[in-house]
Amino acid sequence: MADPLIILLLVASPEVGDNVTSSMSASAREALGPQAHVLVENRKDLPSDDEALVLATKAHAKAVVELRSSAGTSGTRMLLHAHVPGQGGWIDRTLTFSNVDDPSERGRTAGLAVASMMPLEWRMPAPRVTPPPPPEKEKPPPAKEPWRERAAIDLAGLVALGGARPAWGGQGAVRVDLTRIVGLRALGGVRFGSVPDAGADATTVSLGGGAAFRIAASPRDAARWELALAGDVLALQQSLRREGATESRWLLGVQATAEGAWFFVHHVGLVASVSEELAFGATRVFVGPDRVATLTPFQTLVKVGIRVRF
Known part of the structure; x- marks a missing residue:
């Protein structure tokens, strides 16, 4: 905190009233700053210069x-x-x-005159005028990220060519995209056919999963169609039922798929695919001691269904 600036004001004129001296003190303090204090002492006679300096020293005043x-x-x-x-x-x-001048205005003028007699370093510095900050530019709204598919669910009917003929059934698949191109998927399906030479009904259950690769698609803002390739590893259960008796076996297999989808609304579309399935082993069908048929390990699956994407 700055040291107080005390000014001793000696008044010996009876016509100078309190309204003059109070207005004089206020204007001097306003000009010199809040650290300034004007001490007013009314006297019958003004002292000599030396006596005035002694009075100022006693009052700790810097000026008299x-x-x-x-x-x-x-x-x-x-x-x-x-x-x-x-x-x-x-x-x-x-x-x-x-x-006719108002006494308060006389005092105010006299106080400003007293302030002007003080050294510049005693006076209150002019207030710094800080320019207002420039108006903030309105930030543009963040660009909306184009919608990108994260996952998809397929439900499709299928027709199988080869193996137990004729065969039909359904398949479901769930795909989760890791990038715009690569995704992982899991699938499961069942198909029903027959082996006429054995007089038996055939059922094949498939479970598996693998990877899908999107090779072409419409622009992101439209995303109306896409083409993809997929490869899966399968566990296949082949069952034959004849005259109330059922025989089944499990085989490993692989499947390669080419598929295309077209979306008639943003999240729902039609999907069609062709898959080549290879089981690691042929299934031979015997009636008694006689082999009547062999289920080839190759299957061609044609699938048409609905895709829902998220």
């Missing part, structure tokens, strides 16, 4: 000002007799006012 006022028919004169360190002795300043 004597105010003399005289009123006449032509107006009122105020003489300011001030001693300020570093100003080369005593300073005199005369102010003239009309008799």
Whole structure:
């Protein structure tokens, strides 16, 4: 906190009232800053210069000002007799006012005159005018990221060519995309056929999974069609039922698929695919001691269904 600036004001003119001295003190403090304090002492007679300096020392004042006022028919004169360190002795300043001037305005003018007699470093610095910050530019809304498929579910009917003929059934698949191109999928299906030479009904259950690769698609903002290739590893259960008796076996297999989808609404579309399935082993069918048929390990699956994507 800055040291207080005390100014001792000695007044010996009875016509100078409190309204003048209070207004004078307020205007001097306003000009010099809040650290300034004007001590007003009314005296019958003004002291000598040396005595005035002694009084200032006792009051811890940095400056002392004597105010003399005289009123006449032509107006009122105020003489300011001030001693300020570093100003080369005593300073005199005369102010003239009309008799109709308001006493408070006289005091205000005299207070500003006292402030002007003080060194510049004692005066309150002019307030810094900080320019208002420039208006913030309105940020454009963040660009909307194009919608990208994350997962898809397929439900399709199928016709199988080869093996137990004729065969029909259904298959479901779930695909989760790792990137826009590569995804992982799991699938399961069942198909029903017959082996006429054995007089038996055939059922094949398939479970498996693998990877799908999107090789072509419409632009992201449209995303109306896509083409993909897929490869899966399968577990195949082949069952034959004849005259109430059922025989079954499990085989490993692989499947390669080419598929295409077209979306008639954003999330739902038609999907069609052709798969080549290879079982690791042929199934031979015997009736008694005689082999009547062999289920070839190759199957061609034609599938048509619905795809829902997310």
